[in-house]
Amino acid sequence: MPVSSHPTAIHWSVLGAARIALNQVIPAIQQVAGAELIAIASRDLDKARATAAHFGIPKAFGSYEALLEAPDIDAVYIPLPNALHAPWTIRAAQAGKHVLCEKPLALNASQVGEMIAACREHGVQLAEAFMYRHHPQIAQALERVRAGEIGTPRLIRGSFSFELNRPDDVRWDPALGGGALLDVGCYPVSAARLMFGAEPVKALAAATFTPRGVDETLAGVLVFPEERYALMDCSFRLPLRQGLEIVGTAGRIALSWPYNPGPRPTAITLVRGDEETTITVPPANSYALMVEAFNDALLSRRPLPYPPEDAQANMRALDMLAASARSVIGD
Ligand SMILES: NC(=O)c1ccc[n+]([C@@H]2O[C@H](COP(=O)([O-])OP(=O)(O)OC[C@H]3O[C@@H](n4cnc5c(N)ncnc54)[C@H](OP(=O)(O)O)[C@@H]3O)[C@@H](O)[C@H]2O)c1
Structure with missing residues (x-):
């Protein structure tokens, strides 16, 4: 049901007892003022009930359909496998x-278009749970880039x-x-677009595929207008590491743990000529900040930060990289 004109709290719900929901987002919703988590659904009613009991969530449903029929729910957090994002949204x-x-x-840009159209048609808001952007380290890095502290950004x-060791994941x-x-x-694709403030026009990629594809x-490589480039890599077969470096005509900014720093303090390194400055950013809960922004x-109270x-x-951009990786030929 759309939120009434002067609500004081949003009634939240969760579709699926996913790891990310249990470990991060349910506790995050529960700590945001003006957010009330009132329901969870699982394909397995016992799992829904056990999760609800563990977190003190009042209602448990044994199907996603049943939860969506509940009239007192305003918002749904969807932590389902990627292929189910579009249909359930x-x-x-x-x-x-x-x-x-x-x-x-979603799985591709055209699916996202359908999700946007459905949300617009039914007068509801839609946001991607990209929590990393809500951490203050990103705002600080972006502010310095926009202020010209590294000159004109040219390369990111x-x-x-990480090592994905669960074969049934x-x-x-x-x-x-x-x-x-x-x-x-x-994540690196989103961060590159955010820091350049632009969209890539071309992509090149190569990948190793599993036997299942x-x-x-x-x-x-993402090519941005005006001779700007973003180099990115990702893997399930390499040790846990994250990085983001923005190189400009007058220096560079590097973030040590840009995407999910967890409760640790993070550092931004700013290098200009011989001068190197380290800016320590105190810990922050990006999940709670993301939920708060949506709530x-x-x-x-304020506009959605990211439409x-x-x-x-x-x-x-992901579609372009995927298409390029699948079209690479040669040994
Ligand atoms: N923002 C972040 O920091 C972050 C971190 C990790 C993951 N994620 C995203 O969150 C989503 C879920 O990731 P996860 O690691 O939490 O996944 P997960 O633990 O495998 O949970 C996915 C949930 O989806 C439900 N589900 C419905 N149909 C399913 C099917 N056919 N197979 C398996 N599960 C099915 C299950 O809930 P029920 O059985 O209870 O119905 C399951 O618990 C992904 O889109 C991922 O990209 C985001």
Whole structure:
């Protein structure tokens, strides 16, 4: 049901007892003022009930459909496997629920277009749960880039890899939208677009695919207008590492842990000539800041910081990289 004209709290719900929901986003929703988590659904009613009992969530549903029929729910957080983001976002929109959906918003840009259209038609908000952008380190780095502290940004390098050791993980399944590009490559791509403030016009990529056909390692180049380049890599087969470096005509900025720093303090390194400065950014809960931003938008306290069209543009860049990786020929 759309939020009434002067609501004081948003009634949240969760579709699926996903790891990311249990570990991060449910606790985040529960700590945001003006957000009330009132329901969770799982395909397995016992799991829904156990999760609800563990977190003190009042209602548990044994199907996603049943949750969406509940009239007192305003917003749905969707942490389902990637291939289910578009269908369940569209169903949630049809049920009149606002949607905060996990990254990447869908499998391709055209699906994101359908999600945006459905949400617009039903008068609900849609946001991609790209929590990394809500950490203050990103705002600080962006401010310095925009202020010209490194001159004109020309080159960005971004990486995100980890060892995915669970053979039954949804990320290995092509039918569920698996693969490193969609799972973690989406972060450096998003960060490059954000820091350049522009969209790529061309992409080149190469990847190693599993026998089932998902990319386990991918390295790519995005070409931006005015001779700007972003180099990115992502992998399920390399040690845990993250990086983001923005190189400009007068210096560079590097973030040590740009995407999910967790509770640790983070550092921004600013280099200009011989001068190197380290700016320490105190810990922050990016998940809670993301939920708060969406909740505030629903309460009409401030606009959505990132419209869903941003997710569509990110998906376009991911589509270009995926197409290039699949078309590389030669040994
Ligand atoms: N923003 C972040 O920091 C972050 C971090 C990790 C993951 N993510 C994103 O969150 C989403 C979920 O990732 P996750 O690691 O939390 O996944 P997960 O633990 O495998 O959870 C996915 C959930 O989806 C539900 N589901 C529905 N149909 C399914 C099917 N056919 N196969 C498997 N599960 C199905 C299941 O819930 P029920 O059985 O309870 O219905 C399952 O628990 C992905 O889109 C991922 O990209 C984001």
